[in-house]
Amino acid sequence: MKNITVKIINNSNNPLPTYATSGSSGLDLRAYIDAPITLEPMQRILVPTGLFLELPESHEAQIRPRSGLAINQGITCLNTPGTIDADYRGEIKVILINLSTEKQTIKSGDRIAQMVIQQVAQVILHEVKEINETVRGEGGFGHTGKN
Numbered sequence: 001m002k003n004i005t006v007k008i009i010n011n012s013n014n015p016l017p018t019y020a021t022s023g024s025s026g027l028d029l030r031a032y033i034d035a036p037i038t039l040e041p042m043q044r045i046l047v048p049t050g051l052f053l054e055l056p057e058s059h060e061a062q063i064r065p066r067s068g069l070a071i072n073q074g075i076t077c078l079n080t081p082g083t084i085d086a087d088y089r090g091e092i093k094v095i096l097i098n099l100s101t102e103k104q105t106i107k108s109g110d111r112i113a114q115m116v117i118q119q120v121a122q123v124i125l126h127e128v129k130e131i132n133e134t135v136r137g138e139g140g141f142g143h144t145g146k147n
Contacts, residue, residue, distance in 0.1 A: 074100025
């Protein structure tokens with residue numbers, strides 16, 4: 001595994017994002033808010049983190065839900081995975097939604113999402129009139145059956 005260096009500004013009073021375990025893929029992101037936020041069922045909100053990144057060229061940060069938050073409180077991320085491009089310099093914010101049937105509260109410092117840094121490639125599109133056939137062909141959603 002190759003480690004990369006990512007510059008980060010932390011304007012919050014939370015610690016820098018960390019990996020929960022040595023085998024974790026995502027860094028935990030925490031809410032940075034002035035007061036607790038109560039989310040009504042099906043309500044969505046943009047939650048600031050106080051973090052700003054300078055990603056290396058050819059990398060992105062993906063914002064993903066935390067499984068514990070989803071199963072325990074019914075809170076997940078919309079636009080998942082959210083993409084932070086290498087040239088973005090604004091604050092990292094997370095779109096959360098309450099999919100439960102009860103009000104849910106987010107407090108400053110709560111772990112609200114995880115961030116995975118990935119290397120990406122930009123492609124050069126070559127327009128053609130036809131593409132190669134495969135066994136799958138045009139088989140799409142559910143084409144392989146239930147099992």
